[in-house]
Amino acid sequence: MTFMDELKRTARDVDTLLDALLPLDGAAAPRLVEAMRYSALGQGKRLRPFLLRESARIHGADDARALRAGAALECVHCYSLIHDDLPAMDDDDLRRGQPTCHKRFDEATAILAGDGLLTHAFFILAAPQTHPDAAVRAELITGLARDSGHEGMAGGQMLDLQAEARASHDEAEVLAVQNLKTGALFGFACEAGAILAGRPKEDRARMRRYAGHIGLAFQIADDILDVESTPEELGKATGKDAGAGKATFIDLYGLDGARARARELVETAQEALSPYGEEADNLRQAARFIIERRK
Amino acid sequence: MTFMDELKRTARDVDTLLDALLPLDGAAAPRLVEAMRYSALGQGKRLRPFLLRESARIHGADDARALRAGAALECVHCYSLIHDDLPAMDDDDLRRGQPTCHKRFDEATAILAGDGLLTHAFFILAAPQTHPDAAVRAELITGLARDSGHEGMAGGQMLDLQAEARASHDEAEVLAVQNLKTGALFGFACEAGAILAGRPKEDRARMRRYAGHIGLAFQIADDILDVESTPEELGKATGKDAGAGKATFIDLYGLDGARARARELVETAQEALSPYGEEADNLRQAARFIIERRK
Numbered sequence: 001m002t003f004m005d006e007l008k009r010t011a012r013d014v015d016t017l018l019d020a021l022l023p024l025d026g027a028a029a030p031r032l033v034e035a036m037r038y039s040a041l042g043q044g045k046r047l048r049p050f051l052l053r054e055s056a057r058i059h060g061a062d063d064a065r066a067l068r069a070g071a072a073l074e075c076v077h078c079y080s081l082i083h084d085d086l087p088a089m090d091d092d093d094l095r096r097g098q099p100t101c102h103k104r105f106d107e108a109t110a111i112l113a114g115d116g117l118l119t120h121a122f123f124i125l126a127a128p129q130t131h132p133d134a135a136v137r138a139e140l141i142t143g144l145a146r147d148s149g150h151e152g153m154a155g156g157q158m159l160d161l162q163a164e165a166r167a168s169h170d171e172a173e174v175l176a177v178q179n180l181k182t183g184a185l186f187g188f189a190c191e192a193g194a195i196l197a198g199r200p201k202e203d204r205a206r207m208r209r210y211a212g213h214i215g216l217a218f219q220i221a222d223d224i225l226d227v228e229s230t231p232e233e234l235g236k237a238t239g240k241d242a243g244a245g246k247a248t249f250i251d252l253y254g255l256d257g258a259r260a261r262a263r264e265l266v267e268t269a270q271e272a273l274s275p276y277g278e279e280a281d282n283l284r285q286a287a288r289f290i291i292e293r294r295k
Numbered sequence: 296m297t298f299m300d301e302l303k304r305t306a307r308d309v310d311t312l313l314d315a316l317l318p319l320d321g322a323a324a325p326r327l328v329e330a331m332r333y334s335a336l337g338q339g340k341r342l343r344p345f346l347l348r349e350s351a352r353i354h355g356a357d358d359a360r361a362l363r364a365g366a367a368l369e370c371v372h373c374y375s376l377i378h379d380d381l382p383a384m385d386d387d388d389l390r391r392g393q394p395t396c397h398k399r400f401d402e403a404t405a406i407l408a409g410d411g412l413l414t415h416a417f418f419i420l421a422a423p424q425t426h427p428d429a430a431v432r433a434e435l436i437t438g439l440a441r442d443s444g445h446e447g448m449a450g451g452q453m454l455d456l457q458a459e460a461r462a463s464h465d466e467a468e469v470l471a472v473q474n475l476k477t478g479a480l481f482g483f484a485c486e487a488g489a490i491l492a493g494r495p496k497e498d499r500a501r502m503r504r505y506a507g508h509i510g511l512a513f514q515i516a517d518d519i520l521d522v523e524s525t526p527e528e529l530g531k532a533t534g535k536d537a538g539a540g541k542a543t544f545i546d547l548y549g550l551d552g553a554r555a556r557a558r559e560l561v562e563t564a565q566e567a568l569s570p571y572g573e574e575a576d577n578l579r580q581a582a583r584f585i586i587e588r589r590k
Contacts, residue, residue, distance in 0.1 A: 028475060029450035031457060036445060083410060088402035107383030111406065112453050115378060116445040118410065122417045123440035126433045134429035138421045141436060145418035150331060150411040155324035158407050162326060180323060 003285040010053055010070070011046040017071045021124060035105045035113035036120070040078045043096040045293075048073050048189040051214075051286060055193025055207055058279045062196070065131050069140060069192050072124040076148045077185060079117035082110050084157060090240075097235035118148075131196060139195050147184040156181025160246065169247035175216070177247055182222075183215030206272060213269035214287050220262040221291045223248040227255065234295050262291040298580040305348055305365070306341040312366045316419060330400045330408035331415070335373045338391040340588075343368050343484040346581060350488025350502055353574045357491070360426050364435060364487050367419040371443045372480060374412035377405050379452060385535070392530035413443075426491060434490050442479040451476025455541065464542035470511070472542055477517075478510035501567060508564035509582050515557040516586045518543040522550065529590050557586045 001009070018040050027033040049070025056066030085092040085100040086107060093103050102110035124130065125140050146152055159177045163169060190211035194203040225234055226241050227250055241248050249258045266287045273280040296304070313335050322328040344365025351361030380387040380395040381402060388398050397405035419425065420435050441447055454472045458464060485506035489498040520529055521536050522545055536543050544553045561582045568575040 027450075028446050028471075029453040032445050032450055032453040079410075083406055086403075086406065088406060108381075108456050109453065111378055111381065111383060112449050114410070115374075115413065116449045118413060119440050119444035119449065122436055123444060126436040126440065128433075134433040138423075138429040138432050138436075141417055141421040141433075145414050145421065149414035149418060150327050150407075151323050154407050154411045154414065155322075155327055158324040158327040158404065161403050162324075176323075 003282060003289065006282060007045065007047070007050055007286075007289070010050040010067075011044070013067055014046045014049045014071055014074055015041055017067055018074065021071060022120070031105070031109060032112055032116055035101055035109045036116050038104060039082050039101045039113060040075060040117060043098070044074070044078070046070075046074060047286070047290070048077055048185060051186065051189040051211070051283070052192050054280075054282045054286065055190045056196050057193070058276050058283070059194045059197035059199050059203060061193055061198075065129075065196055066193060068124060068127075068130045069196060070189075072121040072130075072140075073144065073185065073189055073192070075117040075121040075124065076144060076153075079114040079121075080148070080153055080157070080185075082114040082117070086110060089157070089161070092237055092240075094231060094236045133198075136195060136198065140192055143188050143191060143195065147188040152180055152184035153182075156184065163247040164245045166245070169251060171252050174247045174249060174252055178216060178219040178249075179212065182219045183212055186211040186215035186218065206275065210269050210272040210283065210287075213265045213272065214290050217262045217265040217269065217287065218290045220249045220258050220265070221293065223250050224255065224258055224262075225293075225295065229295070259291075266291055298577060298584065301577060302340065302342070302345055302581075302584070305345040305362075306339070308362055309341045309344045309366055309369055310336055312362055313369065316366060317415070326400070326404060327407055327411055330396055330404045331411050333399060334377050334396045334408060335370060335412060338393070339369070339373070341365075341369060342581070342585070343372055343480060346481065346484040346506070346578070347487050349575075349577045349581065350485045351491050352488070353571050353578070354489045354492035354494050354498060356488055356493075360424075360491055361488060363419060363422075363425045364491060365484075367416040367425075367435075368439065368480065368484055368487070370412040370416040370419065371439060371448075374409040374416075375443070375448055375452070375480075377409040377412070381405060384452075384456070387532055387535075389526060389531045428493075431490060431493065435487055438483050438486060438490065442483040447475055447479035448477075451479065458542040464546060466547050469542045469544060469547055473511060473514040473544075474507065477514045478507055481506040481510035481513065501570065505564050505567040505578065505582075508560045508567065509585050512557045512560040512564065512582065513585045515544045515548075515553050515560070516588065518545050519550065519553055519557070520588075520590065524590070554586075561586055 022037050024033050052070040052073060053066045082101045084090050085095055086102055092100050101113055122141055126137055131137050156177055160181055187208045190207040191204045194207050226238050229238050231238050253261050269287045270284045273283055317332050319328050347365040347368060348361045377396045379385050380390055381397055387395050396408055417436055421432055426432050451472055455476055458472060482503045485502040486499045489502050521533050524533050526533050548556050564582045565579045568578055
């Protein structure tokens with residue numbers, strides 16, 4: 001299978017699993033589950049679950065367990081998109097080519113759908129099917145909570161909103177925001193594979209180095225797409241970040257400089273994988289995909 | 296110590312612990328941690344942590360562990376208050392006599408503070424200090440996620456919002472909403488003590504029966520206070536629920552009927568505790584406190 005086939009396979013597998021983990025049949029609050037399913041199913045590249053699954057594979061962890069952990073991670077990613085899109089946050093109407101959750105339902109339902117997906121992520125991780133050893137499950141939960149909470153992704157979103165209020169941004173500030181906002185969940189994705197395999201700290205640290213580089217490359221690529229794409233291509237509003245005074249890498253490096261920096265980061269990320277040899281080729285391709293994608 | 300002294304002691308202990316678990320010093324996003332601390336510290340009866348601690352005590356579980364689990368539970372309770380108070384939800388300006396989180400900060404910060412507290416609850420539960428056996432921690436996480444998520448509290452809040460749109464409410468509907476919205480977290484509080492002590496299913500089921508009765512009694516008392524109190528006494532807006540078309544127990548039973556029903560529920564709750572003898576006296580007093588409180 002080519003890399004794109006592998007990525008699509010993971011997208012299908014994540015969808016099938018999330019469909020089973022979020023049944024509408026018998027739901028206590030059907031409208032809420034509908035909204036959660038609307039935002040979690042059928043869309044998205046599923047890049048984070050793919051990274052988690054590949055990291056699990058090269059470290060020798062069971063694939064079905066990695067897929068469950070990936071589905072939990074995707075719940076957190078989708079919750080963050082729902083809440084980030086709210087009128088009080090980035091106020092976006094379009095996401096993945098469809099109305100955002102609060103547009104399709106309403107704001108209250110969208111807030112609750114985000115809350116529900118975040119909560120469900122920990123429910124999924126805590127179940128014995130994720131790993132027979134509860135200590136491993138607890139480690140995954142600790143990692144996901146840290147990387148998605150106030151010292152991770154949520155903290156990054158707070159800093160990003162605060163940055164909008166300032167006129168200019170230096171490199172250290174932009175890096176700090178993005179390392180939390182985007183980097184932390186990439187870090188969890190890549191580290192979780194090593195956690196599932198019970199691998200030592202060195203493997204976990206190496207995977208986080210790889211993740212740190214591709215996380216930044218991903219965000220730079222996002223900033224480039226925001227400038228260069230149309231809403232039709234991207235499935236969401238474009239050209240918003242500069243207008244909103246957001247701290248972007250284009251401001252820092254310029255468009256050509258940003259492209260060069262992203263390529264450098266991908267190379268450094270790939271080098272971090274050298275101890276794994278050819279086994280890590282999918283992760284190397286994922287790094288390239290991150291800066292070559294068109295959405 | 297009297298019951299009220301015991302309740303105040305737990306409130307102080309929860310505060311001290313949450314203060315340590317949410318340090319502002321060195322925070323990645325200080326404004327976010329400030330907002331989380333604003334809503335989680337210094338206020339509230341801490342009734343749920345008290346129930347958890349008492350349940351742990353009568354089942355023979357370690358008190359420091361129960362306090363940690365109680366602090367995690369309180370993070371979830373406080374997150375739910377922040378999000379419920381948002382303009383898109385119940386749109387409240389006052390909570391515990393102070394401006395609500397989105398009034399004191401702003402909506403975006405309040406959404407993130409709720410997200411952060413919810414996430415932090417699972418971080419706290421997953422840490423080895425909560426229980427040396429990771430399987431016990433995983434059970435607590437499973438329980439808290441179920442009771443606070445789309446099949447628990449969040450589901451109940453969804454149903455409550457939907458009920459506002461309807462002209463009349465029957466008893467089955469009101470009970471279903473409140474069992475999820477209020478009952479589920481009370482259920483977790485009471486069951487968690489038995490989980491921490493490694494007690495069998497029967498003890499857990501008995502504690503959930505007690506919790507089910509006091510949860511309903513609590514909500515009936517809330518509905519009575521909403522009608523009878525002033526905002527100054529209650530520290531939040533009053534008389535709102537009936538105006539908003541919310542499904543309340545006063546509509547169902549009338550004021551006197553609601554009082555009688557609450558007393559019945561407290562008696563039934565107290566009977567469920569008979570196997571524990573005098574050891575459970577604090578929990579019996581908690582049941583009475585729930586309907587006699589003035590806020």
